[in-house]
Amino acid sequence: MSINKLGELLREKTIDMQLLQQLLDFSDERLFQHFDAAVSEKKAIVDVIVSQDEIEEIRKLCGNFQLQLDILFKFYNEFCPISQVTDVDDYIQDVKKHMASSNKVMLREVLSQDYWAFHEKTLFISRRCYKYIQSRFFRNIFERYVQEDTAATKVEYIAQRLMPEVFKKYDTYCEQFKEWEKLKCSDASLFWNNVTDVNAELDLMEVYKEHKNQKLIQTLDHLSKISLWTKRLVELEKVVNLFKILRSENDWLNKSLEFLKDNSKKLSQVNSFFNCLNNNISNANQECWKLIKELSNADGFISFLEEIVEHDIKNLINGVDDHSDERLVQEDTVSSLIQVKQILLPFMNKNKRDDIASFLASLSNIIKKNPTLGEKIALCNSCHMALRNIYKNISDRGEVTKEKIKNAVLNGSYTFGRDEKEDKCLVLLKYTSRTSKSEMLMTYNMNEILDLRGRALLIAKPKISVNDKDEEISKNILNEFTVQVDIAQEIIKVVSVLMQLGHFDYRKFEYELMGTDRMKDYLKFLKNELKNW
Incomplete structure (x- = not known):
């Protein structure tokens, strides 16, 4: 061109x-x-x-x-x-x-x-x-209006009816802030909630370009954080109560929560409140508040820790089954439990009860030395019922567990069959439990068998509690039960493959085995079947 x-x-x-x-x-x-x-x-x-x-x-x-x-x-x-x-x-x-x-x-x-x-x-x-797209203050007003107006379902309605009302409310609030010290926090906090840049918000308000002052900016900055600090102090109060920290009836934590929840407080009171609050929480850094949040959500886990505070749980990790891919609690979770208990032990000492300030200082010091503590607490808390069950099952082992293992080895039979729904092999362990007054057929599925195997292994490990009255199961029986369970898992794998490959002999399938030697022979037979098919 x-x-x-x-x-x-x-x-x-x-x-x-x-x-x-x-x-x-x-x-x-x-x-x-x-x-x-x-x-x-x-x-x-x-x-x-x-x-x-x-x-x-x-x-x-x-x-x-x-x-x-x-x-x-x-x-x-x-x-x-x-x-x-x-x-x-x-x-x-x-x-x-x-x-x-x-x-x-x-x-x-x-x-x-x-x-x-x-x-x-x-x-x-x-x-x-x-120009108000980045304004959090303006958006707070808009979101309130749009949520409450059920007729706001069309663009034209938003543009012609709703937005003019939003601007009207926005301008009204701007005018009210000319005498901001007389305003109640409850009247202002709704629209200043989550505001992160007070200066930018005030710059958008035409009425404030000549009236802006540092005290107002500081007040609004504090006001925007009231919901955050209310949440933090509620979490702190919960943690302080969990660890039974010494408190007076009307301490600064109580007074602070009362102030934050008081809808009648004036904006003119906000700065002095936060000055006092900052003095009381000077020992707590950001990482400390993250830890407090995790602890406040972990009351069930903390209760569990208090129950086992005097017990040695270093060998608890031996209760995790190394051969089960479907185990509920992984070894790293149990390892985290052992570490968390060791770190939090000083706070659970009944003879030591700090005040809140000392408690915050101790938490800050701990998180500085153990930056992943919060993550470990969250992990343990998410599995605390499973951890509790592992601990209970292992610490309560005794004659009943020993008798189950002995019966399984000496009198038990493994019945393998086809799971029609999932086209795979399953197994049941059965034996008859006899007492002087009765006898009962005991049945275990694979998950229960693996649980029994885990407890059997742990019995041979060092004790995890002060109770040392348990007798040792003979090493031969322990080893034989472990071998039987391992063979049973191998049989399940091979038979499941034969079923999925369409082998005629396994379309309808049930087979009972008793004794380790027969189980070994049958596994050898199955492997040949699979090889030849």
Whole structure:
């Protein structure tokens, strides 16, 4: 395209928007020099194809076009929640269509009111909303209105009815803050909740540009954090009670929570409250509050720790079955339990009860030395019932467990069968338990067999509690039971494969085995079956 033709397109505004945007990647001066060079040296002012002023004006028009698309796109996405506003996608798609078709539309067309006809009802309000997109204060007001207005299901309603009311409320609150010290915190906190940049919010309020002061900024900053500190102190109170920390009837923690929950408190009281609070929590850093949060959610786990505080649980990890992929509690969880108990032991000492300040200082010191403590507590808490069961099962082992293992080895039979639903092999261990007064058929599925195996292994390990009255099961019986369970698992694997391969002999299948030698022989037979099939 010749420079003369390009100049004509610019002056008549018939250039397509895509080409224009590409041209405007160059500076005004560079473009003017380019057009100016096309005119002969004996030119007059009127001979200039495109003047520098015209280039500047065209750049402004192009920028306005791109800005308008951005304004509309953000308005629909930010203030017309798709879950509530049923027709917002139509508007978003139309904006995207305009963005994608810039090579097919001329500058002159986008300057026409008809070009924006589909968005006619939203143009004004979207421009007004644009500068408030990042305002948390404004969004708090908007979210309250849009949630409460069940009629706000159409874009036009949002633009014409709801947003004007939002701005009206916003302006009203701005006016009220001229005498902010008289306001109740409850009247202000709703709309300052979660505000992170108070200065930016005040800059948006026209009424405050000449009235802003540091005391107000500090007050609003504190106000925006009231919900955070209420939550933190509630968590702290729960943890202090869990560890039975010494408290007076009306200590600073009680007074602080009362103040934070008092709806009648004035904004003028906020700064002095937070000054006092900061003095009382000076020993607690951010990591300490994260730890307090985890502890406050772990009351069940802490209760468990208190029950076992005087017991040596270092060998508890031996109770985790090393051969079960489906075990509920992994070794790292039990390891975390052992570490957490050791770290928190000083707080559970009945003869030592710190006050709250000393407790916070101790927690901060502990988390500095053990930065992953919170994660370990969360892990243990999520599995605390399983950990409790492991501990109970192992610490309570005795004659009943020994008798089960002996019966399983000497009198038990393993019945293998087909699970029709899942097309795999399953097993049941059966034996008859006899006493002087009765006899009972005992049955165990594979999970129960593995649990019994884990307890059998642990009986041969060092004791985990102060109770040392248990007798040792003979090593031969222990080893034989372990071997039987391992063989049973191998049989299940091989038979399941034969079933899945469609072996005729295993379509309907049930087989009973008793004794280790027979189980070994049968496993050998099965492996040959699989090899030959």
